[in-house]
Amino acid sequence: MVRSVVGLVVVAGFAASVAGQDNAADVVKKAVAAHGGADALKKYPAGTSKLVGKVFAPAGELGFTGDLAFATPGKVRLVMAIAVGDQKVEVVQVVNGDKAKQTENGKPTDLSQPVRDELKESALIHELSLLVPLLDATKYTLAAEKDAALEGKDCAVVLVTAKGLKDTRLYFDKGTGLLAGMRRKGLGPDQKPVDELTTFGDYKAVEGVKVPMQSKVTHDGKPFLAVTVAEYKPAERLDDKLFAVE
Numbered sequence: 191m192v193r194s195v196v197g198l199v200v201v202a203g204f205a206a207s208v209a210g211q212d213n214a215a216d217v218v219k220k221a222v223a224a225h226g227g228a229d230a231l232k233k234y235p236a237g238t239s240k241l242v243g244k245v246f247a248p249a250g251e252l253g254f255t256g257d258l259a260f261a262t263p264g265k266v267r268l269v270m271a272i273a274v275g276d277q278k279v280e281v282v283q284v285v286n287g288d289k290a291k292q293t294e295n296g297k298p299t300d301l302s303q304p305v306r307d308e309l310k311e312s313a314l315i316h317e318l319s320l321l322v323p324l325l326d327a328t329k330y331t332l333a334a335e336k337d338a339a340l341e342g343k344d345c346a347v348v349l350v351t352a353k354g355l356k357d358t359r360l361y362f363d364k365g366t367g368l369l370a371g372m373r374r375k376g377l378g379p380d381q382k383p384v385d386e387l388t389t390f391g392d393y394k395a396v397e398g399v400k401v402p403m404q405s406k407v408t409h410d411g412k413p414f415l416a417v418t419v420a421e422y423k424p425a426e427r428l429d430d431k432l433f434a435v436e
Contacts, residue, residue, distance in 0.1 A: 214332035215325060217346045217362055222321045224367030226399040231322045234399060234424035236261035243417040245272065247379075261425075262317040265433040266309075285313045289435040308377045314355050319369070324350065335359065340371045341389055368393055368400060376409065384409040397424050 222228050241256035256270040266285045271278050282293045290309040292299040301309070317323050324330050335347040338361065345361040361371035369390055376386030386409055390402035401422050407415035 213334040214348045217334065217348050218321060218324050218332065220367040221362050221369060222325075224400065225321055225369070226395070228322055230398040231320055234397065234426060235320065236425040236428045238423045238425065238428070239419050240421040241270075241417055242420055243415065245415055246413040259428055259432050260313070260316040261428045261433065262313075262320065262323070264310075264313045264317075265428075266313045266316055267432050283309055284433055284435050285309050286433040286435045291435050302381060304377055304381055311355060314352065315358070315372075315374075318350060318352075318355075318358070318360075319372075321369070329353075337364070341391075343370050345370055369402070378409050378414075385411070386414075387411075396422050399424055 222231060225231060237260060239256075239258040241254075241258060243254055243256070245252045245254060252272050252274060254270050254272040256268060258269075259267045264285065264287045266283070268281075268283045270281045272281065280295055284291050288310065290301065290306045292301055292305075292309070318330065324332060329352055331351045333349040333351075335349050338345055338347050340361045343361075343363045344365070346364050348360045348362065350358045350360060356375045359373040360369060361373070362368065363370045371387060371389045373385070373387045376384050378384040386407060388405055388407045390405050392402065392404040393400045394403050395401075401419065401424075403419045403422070405415075405417045406413070407417075
């Protein structure tokens, strides 16, 4: 009898897991449609952005401008010019597969392994933000979680797991289907783990794809980053030289 009950619990748990997986996939499919549809999203696996924003540092707000380029899978290049008093510091980060580098004013930065891992994970986050790749069950595992409110929006929550990716929760606006937020364990400037929440807004259609032009990042509930996309250009491919890592 005990064995039968245990068996029922296991079967019930498995059934619930499968049901949750199907539900999560349905949420993502709705989001794919809301963001422009699978054909449009698949057409542009790469893109470039011009950014402006602020970093909220302990010493105060620091303004920056930036250029971002990405190409899936696994390639990201970010150039940021940060205003520190009367000076500007240029930081360049490049990820290409398992390789990552950073320079500050042209000088190589010695990166710790946690920072390297965080940079490489950023490339995977760019990939999953295209949404269609999430439906590849050989790479991503999806699980539906309890609905939650995010900045006044009623959201469906999907937990995403994958190799090389910390557990990531995606929040989809139940009204529009658009991606409203992303929560994960990030890495703060002091290289300590933080609860990182990114929220997205001000969506605009670019070449048939809905793109968030505003995003905000908090670390442990405190403002860390505010970004405005001044210009976004989707691309079918980008020059590999952009992502060269010597």
